[in-house]
Amino acid sequence: MEPFNGLGTHLGNLSRLSSAETHSISPENFTGERGSGGMSVDGPAAESARELGQGWKVSPFINIGPHETAVIADIDGPGAIQHIWLTVHPTWWRRLVLRVYWDNEETPSIETPLGDFFANGWCERCNISSIPVAVNPAGGFNSYWEMPFRKHARIEIENLTLDSLKGLYYQVTYALTDVPDDRAYLHAQWRRSNPLGCMDVHTLLAGVLGQGHYVGTYIAWGVNTTGWWGEGEIKFYLDGDGEFPTICGTGTEDYFGGAWNFEHPKGEYGV
Numbered sequence: 001m002e003p004f005n006g007l008g009t010h011l012g013n014l015s016r017l018s019s020a021e022t023h024s025i026s027p028e029n030f031t032g033e034r035g036s037g038g039m040s041v042d043g044p045a046a047e048s049a050r051e052l053g054q055g056w057k058v059s060p061f062i063n064i065g066p067h068e069t070a071v072i073a074d075i076d077g078p079g080a081i082q083h084i085w086l087t088v089h090p091t092w093w094r095r096l097v098l099r100v101y102w103d104n105e106e107t108p109s110i111e112t113p114l115g116d117f118f119a120n121g122w123c124e125r126c127n128i129s130s131i132p133v134a135v136n137p138a139g140g141f142n143s144y145w146e147m148p149f150r151k152h153a154r155i156e157i158e159n160l161t162l163d164s165l166k167g168l169y170y171q172v173t174y175a176l177t178d179v180p181d182d183r184a185y186l187h188a189q190w191r192r193s194n195p196l197g198c199m200d201v202h203t204l205l206a207g208v209l210g211q212g213h214y215v216g217t218y219i220a221w222g223v224n225t226t227g228w229w230g231e232g233e234i235k236f237y238l239d240g241d242g243e244f245p246t247i248c249g250t251g252t253e254d255y256f257g258g259a260w261n262f263e264h265p266k267g268e269y270g271v
Contacts, residue, residue: 005177007080007146020177025073026170027059032075064096064157064165072170073155077103079176080183081147084155086170087139088114093123096165097158102185103151112190114157118143121220132216145215148183184212195224202232219252230254230261 004013006020023032028040040046043059052058064070073081088096093115100110115121118141119128128135134142147153155172159165193202204217214236223229234255236247249255253262 005180006175007148007177007179007183009082018177020079020175022173022175023075025075025172025174027062032073032172032174061167061169064159064168066159066162066164069156069158070168071154071156073153073172073174075149075153075174077149077151077153077176078179079149079153079174080179081149081153081155081172081174082144083173084141084143084170085173086114086118086141086168088165088168090115090120090123090125090139092165092168093120095159095161096168097160099156099158100147100186101152101154101156102147102149103153108156109185110188112188114141116190116218116220117188119218121218122222145186147186148179149185150179186215187212194222204234219256221252228261 004016004018006018023034024037025032026037027043029037038055038058040059041054043049044063045060046058049056049058062070062072075081094113096114098110098112098114098117099108101108110117113121115123118135119130119133120126120135120141125139126135127137132143132145134140134144136142153174157168187208189205191202191204193200196202204219205214221229230252232252234247234249234252235245238246253259
């Protein structure tokens with residue numbers, strides 16, 4: 001049996017020993033180096049932690065100035081990001097842009113508003129319980145998407161406003177390990193139609209070429225009319241499809257695993 005590289009961890013292989021080396025980046029350890037956490041003596045919370053001393057929340061967060069970009073992770077590979085935890089005040093969720101670059105690319109593979117990447121749009125919190133994304137009380141963002149890279153990974157957060165952000169808390173956990181040739185890179189795009197006219201089409205994703213997997217969509221939908229929005233069918237046009245798609249659903253709420261207007265408790269629509 002080949003040695004286990006630590007990728008694709010799940011309950012069925014937790015007992016397997018691997019050659020992966022786990023690291024964690026946070027404001028208490030900006031580089032993720034071994035034995036380097038909690039060393040700050042002059043971090044932004046030094047005054048609040050003055051009676052605790054070094055090693056005790058002296059640097060639990062960062063601040064980002066107006067129109068500044070903070071690099072929250074800068075990692076040499078090969079390896080994979082396995083967990084991102086992050087929290088910041090909800091008013092910032094659409095005013096901060098998350099960008100992720102793989103293997104020294106110039107154009108980011110991930111570029112979305114911060115809140116939308118964690119399935120929270122409109123700067124309003126909604127708890128999420130899923131395998132890849134969890135949002136827990138009271139505003140803890142968690143991403144469990146496995147994000148392999150071969151040479152380098154960089155995560156940035158840009159402040160789009162004229163205001164200073166005070167208090168961005170985060171932790172990026174990653175493994176340094178060999179990455180097989182069949183591992184793909186995670187990509188994410190954000191699109192908005194505002195307004196979307198009657199019978200107009202909103203394109204969720206386009207221009208994707210090459211081999212890969214579609215892994216999901218998050219939608220934040222604002223209803224500004226008295227009509228029902230859920231009859232918008234999700235259509236997938238694959239590998240040269242023309243007028244008609246290969247995959248066609250029956251309604252928007254149906255695509256997301258619901259039915260009958262997401263009605264709860266059951267009313268006039270439910271069966």
